[in-house]
Amino acid sequence: MSAITSYARAMAVAAQVAQPIATVRHVHVADRPLVFVPLTLAGEANAPLAALVGDAEDVPRLLVVPQPRDRTQRFAFAAELADVVVGYLTSFCGAADEIKGQVCFRNAPQILVPNPAGVGFVKLFGRSTRFRSTTGPYAVAPNVPLLGRWLTWFAERAEHPGSANLLAMTEVLSMHWATGQSAIEDANLAAQLGWISPPPGRTGPQAARDAEDPLLWPPAGPTTDPVFDNEILAPAIRNYSGTEPGSPSQARAVERLRQALHSQLEPTWRLMWHGVARLRELTAGASVEGRWIDDRLRFTGFHEYLVDGGLPQARRDGAIAAARRLNRLERAQLAYDVARAFDDPLVMANHRAAGEAFLCTVTDVERERRVANANGNAVTRPLIVVRTADPALIAPGAEVRAVSRQQQKAVVVAVDPQPAGADVSLEIQSGMGRSKTPPPGTVPEIGETLIYTAVLADSIPSPKLPDAEDTPWTHGGPPQPYVPSDDDATEVWE
Template identity: 40%
Template sequence: MSLDVYQRLLALSQARAVPAASRAHRHLSPRPWLLAGYHLAGEPSAPVAIRYGSFRDSPKLLTVAEPRDRAQRFAALGGLARDLATYLSRYTVTEPVVRATGSGRELDVDLCCVDAPQLIVPNEATAHWVGLLGQYLRSLDDPVLAAAGAHLGWIASRRNLPGSSVLLTATDLLTAHWRTGQLPTEDGHLGRLLAWIEPPAGTDAWQAARDAEAMPPAGPASDPAWDAVVLRPALERAKEQGDVRRLKLAAAEVLAGPWRDTWAAIDLVRMLPPGEHVAKRWESDRWSWTRHRERVLAGTVSFSARLSDVPAYRFLHELETRTAALERQMALDDPLVMARYLATGEAVAGVVIKRDPEHTVVNAGGRSVLRPLLWVRTSAAFDRPAGTDLWWGKVGMVVRAATDDTVELMVTSGAVTRPKLGLLPDTDTEVVLAPFGPLQYFPDNLPDELPWPTRSSRPKPAPEPELDDDLDTDVVLGTTATTAATTAPPPADGAAGRVPEPRAVPDSTVTPASPAASGSTTAPSGAVPSGDSRGGW
């Protein structure tokens, strides 16, 4: 049984959520920007009401009497765009930072924003809606609305990267730090989630969750019953009589719940001490915000509709690297997270009962090298095979043998020279040996052949012929290649497993590609800004 399942069963028996982390693993800004809203059923681009702001007690509320009217919609969203620009203007101060460049051997000084904006929404559906609003606004001619769309597009793109804290959801904040006794899909309801973590006095989690489920959802899609009973009459009154008071009262009432619950989630996570690596991950967000601001000011910000070939490969590489780094950092920062790896047998905890710091082995070159030995007594059997790599901080070890209560290990790195023998744990020291060593930085060098999910479906152009050394260097390379490709005999159609290459077209007949074909069209929700420099952790 995994520790997550055990924690859910424990929460079920206690009728209360149990902690899944003892550290805060998300960065929380001192002044985040919160947003909660509703749109018409089935029409995400038609907002009905949005409550937003960075002050808990004085949020702003915008309503649209006729959401299908573009003029009214743009007028309301224009106010949101101006307020967003005011909030973002607080994060323009930069500081010089020394960074490694190239292979890491050279240092350079670059300017980075000292802080970055943060948007927090009630649930995942609202986070997705933010991306759709950004896509909708950045295609408009109004410069204020277009700038707001570009910023919302960048904010939504950071949501795709593990460990980023630019766009957070209250439900994600809570599920990362607590386990409830309900189904994981039910954890997507913010009210039910809070009911399990902090049920009202005199009620258990089940009753509190049922009461929370009876309330209107946190948006942006609304409840059909609320639409028919409250929203529809309010919209009709505003359209026919021009009276928007009923609509504003209904919007203020229905959005008060998710606004209050989102702040409650923030307060709960802020009570936890931050993890050690949280600041490093936030630094990556700061660098990305700095580069995004530079592109906005230069007028070069763009969003790719679809990543192709090399950008897709590098984006997948970054996702894999960030996912592995986030798992490692959370486990090293938090004993409760590390306990999951102890429960599955990937890590081992125990007490050092014996050590041999003078042990040596003969390496492949025939030279005797220092390889200290450690014996650790464990409370549970460690069933990993010999040769398993484990780490104690920066000291790397390999398992030599394991019994029911003892593990024999040989140090292979970090403390294999006499000046560094002091890094070894002393006898009677309690240790936790984990499969997480120092973070490795793997370059995203392109392989000989891209993985199939990132390959382009377009046919490859005919290869250019190799040029001899005695060719005239004044010959235009493109013309020579085109002529050779045109005059070359086509491949045999009957060749097994081969598709005939398309004939090359002379340069004079090639027409310029349209903007749509170049991949510069407006991106769907969650698209990655082109040229985004996110930095590493």
Template identity: 35%
Template sequence: MSVDVYLGLSAIDSRRAVPRATKCHVHLAAKPFVVVGYHLPGDPGAPIGLLCGTRRERPSTIVVGEPREAKLRLARLANFAMDLNGYAAQFMQTPTTSRRALHTHRPANGPQLVVANQATAQWLCDVMGRRLRYLRPDGDRPVHPGLPVAGAHLSFFAGQRVPGSSLVLPLTEILAQHWVTGQLPSLDANLASQLAWITDPGAVAEAEDALPAGPVPDPEWETREFSDAIKAYHQLVDAHPTRADQPMTGTIHDALRPSWDACWQALDLLHSLPPADRARDRWTQDVYQWSRHAERVRSGQAYFRKRPKQLQVFRYLTRLERLTADLSREMALDDPLIMAGHVAAGEALSGEVVTLDLSGRRPSLQVRPHLPFPRPVGTDLFWHLPRSTSPSGPAWPIVRLTTIGVTPEGLITLDVTAGAVRRDRHDRLPQPGQQVVFSPFGPRDYHPDTLPAELPWTHAEDDDE
């Protein structure tokens, strides 16, 4: 039985979510930009309303009295664009520098977009970003100059929705990384019920009936309250145009405010966990990516392809594979509860050091395992030490060991093959009586990009098709 299955059964038995992790594996900005919103069903490009901002008590309410009117939508979205651009402007002066320099100086300033779920992230970043970034403030149909800038920022966030990045936080996915509920994974997309499982199991049934956190509204709410708000808008738009949006503003605020509060409650839960050590390194990479985007925006060269080239797709898929593997590795190394899953699966060795022999050509030790370790002789395992404080030393010292046999008493014998073979590094080795976990996760691979500059004709697209 896998650890995830065991945790799910435990949650069902206790009627309460159980922790999947003991640390927070995402970076939490001190001042995130939170967005919840609805769009017309069947038309993602027609937003109904948004609640957004950085102030928990006073969100900005953006409404479109008649979402089917494109001109009116753009006029109202200009208010959202000004809020988003104003937030991003605080971080636009982040200097563009090398990754090495960023790791040395540890910058903490970068924007963070927080949304309720993956569907909202896809709609806001991908769809709305693409809709807005191609608009022009001049020409036959000029728009507010802030709209294409906001579209560029949203498109950047869309491209950074990759494993390990904290630039965009879809909260239902982040909570699922840290807690296991007793409901189906598809139901974890409901932020209200997911929070109820974690904080108030008695309110799960009520939370399941709550309005969705977006981006598609509830059909009953749309038929009942949203339709009445549109009728009120048409009745007021001619006689009292300054008051025409008031009915829709109240309707949208009442519908989205519970989701807004739920987003902040979810952030509070994540803040209650101690931060994972390597989350800071991943945030450094996020800040580096943002600095490059900020430089392109400042120079007026924030361009995005409507359709990526095949070579770009291949490189993007390679990047996703690498980031997925890196995130799995780093979460396990940072979190003993996640590492326990690898121990239970027989991928990592957990046990007590019985003997340490430093007399041979290479140090060797014997470990009494806590659980069966079925891997064959010759398996490489790694002992990760705390972050090095020496400027000249490695950030995370690693000792590599190789299994060489099993004694009749069940002790596993390992030889040290790298990282602590020299006598001046024997202090890195665990001592007899010490509890250890040797993992299958070695140093991160930094393979150069082997893809060609241009695709060969066997892989190129046929222009005639």
């Protein structure tokens, strides 16, 4: 936990309401997100029990599995879910533009789940359905494997820092508000929103205590409340199992199950849309649109891959592919952290507290300074001196950039400690044009206030990795090309 977040949590306790830890919204919120609230059966590996799903607050669709241990009913649920999800995805596959030399749909889908466990459900459910056969024994509806491939894609995007294709509401809210409770307690969506938006006449702690009552606010899934399981759900499933298939008594049993499960899902459904409304109140950060464009490009590319008959995602990556993916994720995480810091002074304050950035005022400028480069030629390298009261823990030789001059590279030449801060000498190395004397405005002026940071998006190098066919024997040797087989469909739901 950062120093700023810790301080904000203390302030939240004192004020009895959550405190903002961001001045802008750092994720894209779609105009028409698909809210998905799943429930699973306790004691079963990812066995779907019910779900509320839909892209409009007043039109939720309730999906129920009356007997979750029944394979046929589970895949009937998957087919119903595919109707909703694939239909939603298809609605974005229309008008397109060219961006960065690639065809890109003008919009992209966004799925919102209550918490990280909901993301886990999406991942496992996708893995459990994308290999299923539409012919032979245990055949499933044609849209079930397609649903699995899309859910797997969404789960992979959720692991990509900055992506907004699949988001867990509790994590997004935690990025923007600090409550007066622990991070574990923030995993309870009702308690978290109780702190952020307490009802009239209630404080954040009071609203959070109300959220601990499962009768008022059932768990946000995928797990259910044990008391509900024992006293309501288990008897209802037994009652259903004891009825004659197709009989009026079975229809009544199904309706009772639907009502019971709806009572567990509907409060979370309302919380999800309330969270969406609160996020929309924040202005999007400057870098959010660029990340959403990347999400659109990825969505377009995967849609084209499916249309062209691409194979399902393999169960696991080869050693080289896994290493490359890990490096991409690490670089994406750093780029996301940097973008958030440049977008938001409160996020940058975390780096200032850690000594990775400093607020400063320019006290001296040597605009026409010339030095010899590696070839012995004289080049213009202005030198500026800045005074900062922040802890300047950046060592000489480090590259830094200013928030207001992100394209201008500067290098720390010296750090001279002062009684209240430090004087930092910086050599300006770019962003001045080609003139011998830098034009006005291209070099910071005396009295100008800047924030310099050493947290830069290109500080993680890409390692040199062999081609996949050169994978060493210590890592399994060259991977065999993935070819779908009948064995893939035997994967269990876990």
